[in-house]
Amino acid sequence: MKANLPQKKSSAATHAADRITILIVDDHSVVRAGIRALLGTDAGFKVVGEGENGQKAVEMYRQLQPQIVLMDLRMPLLDGVEATRAIRQIDPQARIVMLTTHQGDEEIHAAFEAGAVGYILKNSPGDDLAAALRAVANGKNWIPDDIAKKMEAHAGKDKLTERELDVLQRLVGGDSNKELADKMGVTEHTVKAHLKSIIAKLKVRDRTEAVTVGLRRGIIRLPE
DSSP: OOOOOOOOSSSSGGGSOEEEEEEEEOOOHOOOOOHHHHHOOOTTEEEEEESSSSHEEEHHHHHHSSSSEESSSSSSSSOOOHHHHHHHHHTOOOEEEESSSOOHHHHHHHHHHHHHEEEEESSSOHHHHHHHHHHHHOOBBBOOOOHHHHHHHHHOOOOOOHHHHHHHHHHHHOOHHHHHHHHHHHHHHHHHHHHHHHHHHHTSSSHHHHHHHHHHTTOOOOOO
């Protein structure tokens, strides 16, 4: 639904003579300040607002209607993926670029599935960020080559089931099979079966490596 939204120009072409308006969303103030300073050196951009979490991103999008939302992936209250999904429900034409330090293929896939149209790493050169924003403002997607390769690789991988994801996340705490079984209300045999499947799908040797790979790929996260 797009009710109660401020009037928004319909295309990037309409803004050709204007600066590209940007909403920056990141839970670290130093990152927001750095991006604002960087974009401030380019007359083609105008930062219209900043937010520190996904919930704020949704609220500010309603209010400001920027051409592009430049948003961190991992944030409190509402992460970047959920915020992207919420903004796209408000406005299916919203242009959202994920700005992150994380390269896990599961997170990349989730971001684009939610409606993101670009993905750029925080350590990318300033020129790359400017190029990404201009491309997205002109209706294009922005996917760096290394990210595109991860997305292609992701397509060929066996996905873990919801139950397997639950088991893998619980492994982060270091619980034994019996402890996992007790907490999940299942038999130890069932836990072992899930572990066997997880190890096979992730192509790892043991549960420790499964956790390592799961964290690297963004399938699971360390406790906050």
